[in-house]
Amino acid sequence: MSTLAYQKEVLFYGDFLREVKKHLSCAAPEAASTCLATVPRCYYRRLDLLVLEDLSLAGFSMPDPLVPLSLPQAECVLKALARLHAASLVFEEREGRRLADAYPLLLEETLFRKEPGFPPYVAQVSCVRIAHVLLDLVPRFGRGTPLNEQLHSHLEPAMKEIYKFLRPSDKYRNVLCHRDLWVNNMLFAEDAKGELSVRLVDFQTVHLEPPAHDLMIFMHWGMLRDLRRAYGQGLLELYHHTLADVLRQHDLDIDSVLPLQVFLQSCVETQPLAVILAVYTLQATTLPIKKAADLECFLLNKAALVRAMYRQDDRFRRRVTEAMEELVETCLMPRLAYHQQQQQQQQQQPPPPSKNEREQ
Template sequence: MALEITRNEIYPEWASSKYFVAAFRLAGFDVLEDSVRVENACGGGGGFMSETLRVQGLTQHGAVASLIVKAPLSDGGGGGGRLGCAGLFRRERALYSRTLPAAEAALKAVEGGAWRPLWPASWGVCGGGCILLQDVAAAGFRKAPGAASARGLDLAHSLAALRGLARLHAASTQTARRDAQVEPLLRESVAFGPSQAPLLQSQARTVLLKMADVLNRYPWFWRYRNKFLQLADTLLPRATHAIASCNEKLTVMVHGDLQKNNMMFRCLKDELEVIIYDFQGAHIGSPAEDLQYFLHTSTSLEVLQRHTDLLLSEYHSTLQHTLRALGLQQQADAYPLEQLRREMEQLAPVGVFSTYNLLPVMLNLEAVDFDLDTTSPSYAANAEKLLQKCFTNPEYLAFAQYLTPLFDKSGLLESY
């Protein structure tokens, strides 16, 4: 039978009804082949670094079954200017096959009936290497209000996100280094690792120079313009060096792209639960890397201004509680709140980089409606339009005007 396409979109050649019926069976569902329907689960062709498809079908008893199928992009490798798509997909597959099952088992053992899932359930790997995941939307999880628009997370959603992150970090501590030995890719940050530096530095420099050009129309920015022009060459190397030289006292599995569009929420019994997904940037490192990234890409400005200390305290409290419940007293003792704050200060360049290179796009994701392949003939023109829109967005301007003086006061805009 022909596969039913719910929208006029292009799908991989392997996406057939027979393939998805086999995938459903692997996940424990016996669906009728002629009932299978498929759609892209994300904008931009199903995700920037993978094909992400939502597939539904009717079981023999008339119930609706739903799952997410993730596959590497069709070009397979790091070509087309993409950040090593095959390598990114290998990271995620490693997380779902090793790190996350071990972390879930550890959390279930100590949390008992209070345990709540933190990531989609996985049913393994189907033909062609595709990852089969739970469709958490079918379980009632939704993006936070305004998550895909020019609004950051409110305090309640930010707290839920960081409490969930603390549980993930704590539960991954026991196996993080061992998993990185099995999968060497997990030893290096995607955004701030040396192997990606040449490609990313060119992009980061272009963004900073464009930002300086756009923001120069605003008087508040004039005193920072020269520092920005110098920062264009030094910001990414400083963030990369900060991560490489950070003497973390607690090694965890860092998510690597912890931002509001990689999480969903639901309210159950007056409790706000979070699901974190898209682990393609995962690697071992300091918890502070995820925290700096999250705070400077995902919270509302009001939360960032007024509640940063509360967020860090709640994260740390949950981390300590979970570490001790897991029997990791030594690791908990080695990571007091003061140590977390020291590592946050060490990794402050990650927050600066996120503010100037990532946050503008996070607040305008709906504008990323073109192919991110840098070899595309239209890429340069589309990227120019996107940056212009991002840097003139009033929501982003408010962040930039608030944070830039703080960064400058801390010496984070200096070119050394």
């Protein structure tokens, strides 16, 4: 990871948490209602080293990256995100200034920078090529289907929209977003009563963006589509309710900071971002690589391994099929429809007058 990534994580565990803590009500045991209960303790930090608590000693462990999260796990993460985001809002309301002014580093993009030669960008270009491979494997849109060639022509432009989407918003309130909420960056523990707790780790990609970005990205990375469709609205409302509770404890009114309808609208507008980012990410994070030989094959011939695993592994096939289908439905089909509409309008326009007609 880049120097910028380390600088961000040191900033998060150092200056950010220290300054935010001054404004947080921490009367509850372990500060359970604040962001301090969503992240591991940091015992020592310097620019090249962080010493964090060993969460395994408290019973925390990472879930299987190939197993989608359950509804209770998703609810746990959404409440943790609400507490994390609340810290940003409390800070700004108490300080009377934006985080962007206090910590300009949080405006810097860690991974999605469109810079040739930048290693993450090279990987992202590879992901776009693999998306073309996956499109041909998905039965609904694969080779031989009516729209296959047209969808391929719109795939790369749609996926490159990611560099436009991952920015602070001029329309919605920005908070400190984690921005890398896949299952390897969260650890769960269950107490004797069966109550779940979660800790979020790896704050190297933190960025100032609308809270909807964290939520929608997490829900598309960590949950199956059926679960999102059945419980997505309820999960978003749970997040907002938790956020409102934390703000109320700090004498802040959610309706003056982030009204429910404004928040829900931001989630709708974030859907394309989440769908595109899922295609970039799931093709690698859900690839069932277990042997060194598989990893070597992945690095040397990613397309061949993806094709093989798509045919052989049910879990990988389901996740990437869902991701590609949602990319087509949410991003490619609207682009295709707009392109066809433009063509029809051009065909319906009368031809320009000839030279004789102009002279007459």
